[in-house]
Amino acid sequence: MMMETKRAPIVPIAAYKSPLQGIQLIEASAGTGKTWTLSALFARLIVEKKQSVDQILAITFTKAAAAELRDRIRRRLVELHSHLDENSVKSEDYQPDEFCLYMGERYGNSSQRQQAKDLLHSAIVNFDQATITTINGFCQGVLVEQALASGMPLESELISDLSPLIHDIIYDYCRQQWRQAESLLVNYFLTHDEFSVGELAKFVTTMLSQSQAVIKKDSFDVSISAAIFRKTQRVFYDTQAMWQQQETTIRTLFADHPAILSRYSAYLESRFEKVNQAFAANVLAVLDSKTIDALQWFSRETLDEKRSAASVKKDVYFPAHPFFDYIQELIAAVEKCKNQLSYHAKAFQYELVQHTKKTLLERLYAQQAQSFDMQIKGLANALSLPDTGVVLAQNLRERYPTALVDEFQDTDNYQYDILKHVYIQPEARQCALFLVGDPKQAIYRFRGADVYTYLNAYKDVAPHNRHHLAQNQRSVSPLIGALNRFFQLSPNAFKQESISYQAVSVGSREHAPLIDLRESIDSNYQPLRLWYLPTPRSEDDKPKVSKGQCSAWTVTVIVHEIVRLLTGAAQKKVCLGERSIEGKDIVILVRSHFEAESFRKALAIVGIKTAMQSRNKVFSTDEAADMARVLAAFADPHNEGKVRAVLASRLCGTSVSHFMAWQADTKEWTKRLVRFQAYHQLWQQRGFIVAWRDFLAQEQVIPRLAHLPQGERVMTNFLHLADLLHEEYRQRVGMHQLCDWFAAQRQEPQESENAELRLESDENLVKIMTIHQSKGLEFPIVFVPSLWSPSSSKKGVPFYHQEEASTFDLSVSLSPEIKQQVKDEILREDLRLGYVALTRASQRCYLLWCPLNSKDKDVTITVEQSALGHWLPQGELSIMQLAQHAPNEIGVQAVTDQVLSGLPAMTKAEIPLSVLTPPFIARGYRLTSFSSLNHSTKAHHQAQDESIEIKDDEGKPLFIDHEEDSAFARFNFAGKTVLAKNVGNCLHKIFEHADFTQPVSEWHENITKQLKAYGIIATWQAEVIQWLSEVMVAPLSPTLTLQQLGRDKTLRELDFHLPLTRFYPPTLMECLREHGLIIPDLAAQNITGFMKGSIDLVFEHQGQYFIADYKSNHLGHQLSDYQHDRLHTAMANNGYQLQAALYALALHRWLSQRLHHYQFEQHFGGVFYLFLRGMNGQGNQGVYSWRPTHELLNALNRIVGEH
The missing domain is CATH 3.40.50.300 (P-loop containing nucleotide triphosphate hydrolases)
Incomplete structure (x- = not known):
């Protein structure tokens, strides 16, 4: 140190x-x-x-x-020039400050004064x-x-926001590293939030911000990792199999020993349930400390301890079974595995920082850019x-x-x-x-x-x-005296000998007095109010007082006092000079945005409006979710579901009764749809912002939002989002690109000041802001509610200063000395933050103290660890001593329920519950699909698509950018200007409405209609007819082509919904991989609800039933690019093997319900993936076929949930 x-x-x-x-x-x-x-x-x-x-x-x-x-320097030059100019006109109440007086005395000589004036005049003229x-x-x-x-x-170009580049670098690095890593390690990274691209970007940005800091890390033996991981997986699967086979026997063993287990019977079933949950998932589940704790109860070692604790006879033992030894071995393996994973995680973070530093410079130099x-x-x-x-x-x-x-x-x-x-x-x-x-x-x-x-x-x-x-111009004299006393009470106020507090004196600035006639005369001279919650009496030396209890108390106390002040102001009994105080004179300085929201809600209940200044991103708000619905409906106004979603949102506030009326009156409903089609046209013709403004006017949005209790905040967010969309629209003219950009911002908001929440208005509102935001500002009345709460030493990377160097420590375990240094560094920052908070007030400052003493994950958290704990080390005794030292300057009061009951009653405003808490369906229960399942990992870990090209949901380039060649029209279909998503949809629609048995040349009307609907010029029609004619005669098997399938043999666009109950995607992933399929990593999450899907084509041929899925993916410019090996790669890279398995399961279930005497081996034909660009009628290129085993489908039935 x-x-x-x-x-x-x-x-x-x-x-x-x-x-x-x-x-x-x-x-x-x-x-x-x-x-x-x-x-x-x-x-x-x-x-x-x-x-x-x-x-x-x-x-x-x-x-x-x-x-x-x-501005201040220029004004100073002008003021001094005017002061030195005896001929200048000055106001009657002109009072020069001490600097002007000083300079006037120094330049009393007329020639010196004239020279000074000339120099100042020149400076003012040339000030730009x-x-x-x-x-x-x-x-x-x-x-x-x-x-x-x-x-x-x-x-060189200056790039102010590096976050997109950093996201790209991190995503590329994760993809490269995890592709080659052990599967257990990769899954560990994928199931821990701190290794998402967003969280890794925050981590890297923090590390890069302290570019001269030393980064310490452990060295460890990487060579043993694979063996440790494999052993853990083997022991897990052995134990899992033992439980699945012997669960009934094990339960019976315990049930047969009631005398021994009487003290545990009340919660034995819940412990069995936890074992079930652990072994229903994969090996990652047992790495969780809570799961390990649950399994520990069934280990041989723990059961022996329970036997002893039960005080039974020595010849009576707990049940014996190999399962308990398996659990013992599993726990030992997991501990080793977790330790090794921790080393890998820290090493990965270290290498990521080094890689990002190097790669960021390389990319910036390559772009001729600088940060x-x-x-x-x-x-x-x-x-x-x-x-x-x-x-x-x-x-x-x-x-x-x-x-x-x-x-x-x-x-x-x-x-x-x-x-x-x-x-x-x-x-x-x-x-x-x-x-x-x-x-x-x-x-x-x-x-x-x-x-x-x-x-x-x-x-x-x-x-x-x-x-x-040394002269404080901000605060009134009694407050300056109070703060001098407060900070000088501690001999080392900032826990750093090299930073000391020196007393300041009163400056020359005059202040209007704060008069509070609702208090005693003496109280007005106590501008520092230290209010505390008395320590509850208890038999324990230190009774437990949780952070939640302390926070609730501070909110209640402060809201009561603000009500008292503003009520008094309305009666002209609380004044600042000759005027009553106003909401804008009051600020609450918080430590977090969660704390700010607590105060906002509490003040809203009593009808007090607030203005919150926040560094939160507007893309993270509920309004952003509503705006996403607006964009979706504007972009696709024919989709009635998307239009309904907007109409049902707060923007339009449509009631259920209106929707029911429109269902009965189709004309009224059609009017709404036409209106949204008009917004779509406005966007296309004149830009998004014009369509948005028309929407606000037509739907009367602003008057509706204005009546909400937080209407001003809501309107500010919507208008802010519209501004950001307009700015982006000017760079990305395309409608779909703008929608994609907005979705990406909501998913991984970039670090931009433009996206920070704006202040609602300059209206007379009580302000809520963080202490960081308040630095440099001044307010008459300040509330400081939470300096009793210590900052966590577990958040972020351990940081300390050692041997003249700042240090980030990525060691897996820190020595006691280093832990103390980390805590000291955090406390020093908290003390400086506390100083900033306490010095914002000009008239009065309220400081609150709570006897915090609670546990958080086995760590005791107390007020002594906080800034206030350092300044008031003896708690209430220190508070009393402080009051005795400065009775006229510091007002100390114990605020209990009895005190609060004597304050003015707070009247609750009638606030609809839907306004306070937006309607919510638990995220675990939802409608999912192959696309969302396939992209769950991508959505969690990547900031943008895998290649430089912008891609759609199926990984196809949004713009097909190849030179046109009439001989290979299939490879260039629709040219450069049509979204590939529209190309795919167009082909799907053609097949959906076609009669396969007719020559394609007779599909003329169908093809014309679909080309027009998807914005593809009609000149492509001849090429499409030629191409699809070849597709229809391409052999799917030696005896089968699409042209053989009559309408009575096909089902087009077969929709299905698979019910899910606590479905865990990684279990599905492992099962499919065990059966030889290449499956992308799926995010660890429990899903309850339904999985929806739509199969392009189901058909019957020779008594068997098949699936066909059309793919318009562009794999290359030659037919050879669509041979089986290339198709296999495309199936793997795009997650299509996962899709095929889910479609096969859906068809398997559908046939078992619809087909009498259904037998899998007899009736299930298989799955075809038809890569249309490669099908030319002369070979099997472009056709990928696969038939699942009955064993696989049975396994999928168990994983997804029996139907």
Whole structure:
């Protein structure tokens, strides 16, 4: 661990008077005027150093902060110029601040004053040349201006959002690695959420954000993994078989020992049920700790312990059976397996990070593109070169002899290296570098900020060049005093000797008083309110108080107090100066979006509107689900189900009675369908946004949503989604592409600020936001509800600082010392976060404390582990001591049910339940299909399709991009401009309505109709007739062609629904693989409901029944590309063997119900997959045939569920 020394306090001075050369560090505290000081220094540099605005570099860390800094600096120049100009007209109440007074005294001489005014006037006139920007903007500008000296490309595209690239890299890597890995390891990855592409992308992004951090990992013996995995699987299947064969015997054994088992009989059946569940699934199920715990009860070792505990005679034993020994062996094998899997998982994460770093750079270079990080690292590296780096640094010093860096605590090593190479050099004696920041507010490590960079820079600055901003302009005097007392109560307030709290004094800013006539006079002078839940009395030393109980208490207390304040304001009894307080004066600072939602709902119940500022993505909202329905209905208005889904949503609010009326009155229903067809036409002709606006007007959406309790939030989300769709539409004109893009965003939202939830409005609303979002902001009244809750050390990758280096630790198990360092690092971040929260208020701050003491997965969580626990280590005793130290500034109150009962009653608003909780059917019960089953793994693990081409659900390119060749029209059917999905649908429809026994030349009307319906030009008709004529005579077997099948021998588009009860797809996958089929990995999930499907063609031939499925997949430009080996590959790659098995099961069940005396061997013919582009009537190319065994179909019956 890095050794720290307690630093000496910085002597507070007016930092704006600091020297204008050398390295100056200005350490701020919350509310002490960093921006004010920077603006004053900028003005002094103009006047005293006679620097032009384009010679001063001002850097901050966000675009919003840069815009504010630019505005504040310009205003400062204008104010100072006006102050120095004796002829300028000033208002009657003009009061110059201390900086203007200081500069007025310094430039009292008329000639000096005139020169200062001239310099300021020039700066104001030329202010648009000032470089006031973000660190990214600065680096980008340097790399353009100094391209030759920096060695960077002259032209490159800047990519601000790397998440799509990172998703692609991760998906490709997973596919490559998992394709060759042991099946058990692959299934482990596929069934753990942290290894989905989305979660892996978050993990990698976090690791890349701390690019200079060291990543530690274990080394382990990979060679033994395969043997361990195979043994675990063998032992599992042996034990599973034993249970399936001996379950009745084992149950009887226990039932025959009632004297021994009397104390366990109450829950013995539930334990048997858990064993059943474990062995109904696959080996992955027993890797779950809960399942292992359930099986452990039946191990020989545990049963022997139970026998002893039962206090029975020594000659009476628990039942004996080999199954108990099997369980014992299984548990031992699983423990070894889990341990080895953990090593593989950590190693995979490590290698993934290294691979992503390398591949990301390669792809960006290949695209002639750069990221923000690349620019920063590129400039830092360029400056570090011995020759060209010296020249570049000199060029920058000449260009910017002075640099002002705001929010320096949010920098990182690369950024600081840039500044050091330019300004902390012997050649830079005449230059100036001002580093302004507050390490107590370093809360953005997740974005790459590193407080240790600030602490190292602190050491680089001479003590006499360290300055402290000590006047708090934000808060009223009693609140400043209260916070001084609070933070000075702890000798090491931030658990870090190198970060200390220095008391601040009251600034010169005047504040309107907060008057609360509903309280006693004394209470008004207690701006820091510390409210606590008394520890319940109990015989235990530490009675259990759960996090849920604490959270519920904080919500109740805060809602009551907000009701009291706003009720008083309505009566003009709670005022801020001469005006009543308003909702916008109040903010609740939360730790999570879940906590924010709890407060929003509670305040909605009492009729108080809120505005939530959130970093959640709008694509994750209920409104996004509704918008997806709108897109589907606009794109396919002939699909009545999709139209009904929109009409039944909150957007249209159609009732059941209306639907029933429309069913009776077809004219009214037709009107609705016509309306949606009009939206479709508008989208095609004028764009999505026009169709959307017409929909809002025609369906009267906005007035309907406005009446919902959270109507403003809902409307904001819908309009936000429409804006995002419009922006994307401008890049992707196609209707289906836009629908696909929206579906992908809902599945794996990209990291974009544009997609973050927008604030509802600037109306007078109580605000709810996270502490991170509140940094830099000020509010009259602040509630801080949850600093009693510690952050979990189990979330994210263990992080700590050791030997001057930040470290991510991917070890499987951490030493006690490292665990403590990780906990300390988390607590330090929590303490800094708490400081930010407590310093947002200008008038009053409410701080809540709870005696948290509970267990979460065998880990005890207490208030002592939290920020408040550190500041108030003795709990209620510390609270009392704090109140005694500052009775006039800190108000302490125990808030119990009795206290709450004395507060104003909260009146519940009449809120429909459907508004609070959208109608919901459990996800486990649903209608699934081959497509959703086949794509369950893809939906879980890939951000986009496998190849560079955009593909449809069957893996076919959405655009067929091949040169036309009349000799091979089948390979180019429909050309480049028609969606392949439409090509496939067109061919299916032709076959569905065709009479196979007629010559294809007589299908003219059918073909014409379908070509037109699917947007394919009529000139393709002749080629289609020629092609399909060859398909009809192509041999499916030596004695069978499609042309032989009369209508009475066929069923077209046979729909089926297979009932499912706790269907577990991986079990199906393993069964099919055991029977020699190549099946994609299926996601682990229990499904109850129905599996639907539609078989293109079922036909009878010579007393046997067959399935035929038409495929329009493009496998190549030659007929040889459709030979059996290529078809076999296509069947495997697209999951069609899974589809064929499900279709075979459906037909098997259908025949067993419809055909008297059905016998599988006699009546079930087989399955044909007809790859139409390869069928030319002269051989069996293009035809894939398969016949399942009776044994396989019986096994599938058991897995899917008996019918």
